[in-house]
Amino acid sequence: MRRLFGAGLAGLLATSAAPACSAPCETADSDPVRFDGGALTADGATYSTSPWDGPYLHFPAGRRFQIEHQLGVTPPVVLTYVAFDEHPFAGSNASESAGNQTVIERVDDEVVQVRNDTCSEFWLRVVAKK
Helix, strand or coil: CHHHHHHHHHHHHHHHHCCCCCCCCCCCCCCCEEECCCEECCCCCEEECCCCCCCCEEECCCCEEEEECCCCCCCCEEEEEEECCCCHHHCCCEEECCCCCCEEEEECCCEEEEECCCCCCEEEEEEEEC
């Protein structure tokens, strides 16, 4: 019985030492993709990359966007949303980004720079407000 237990324990330890997941993807060294689309509201106080129903920006693992927000001032409010479809309300949904799904790297009077710091693929919507 002891030999059987010892062999089982050795096998368990050998498999637990092996990596359970594949190596992480590269998410830190991508060049930014410049985006100059989107629109301001009629009063010029809010910018968004797209309407709620899309099309959202393709946001694969490691993608970095420099989004030209057109506000002319550094926005004090930046909101980010992710979805699994370019047009999320046509069959899925959208949610506010959480954790490292959308890392905000820079906010100034010209651009908001964000990066997907995950190994997952999303579609992105960004809103900036004066």
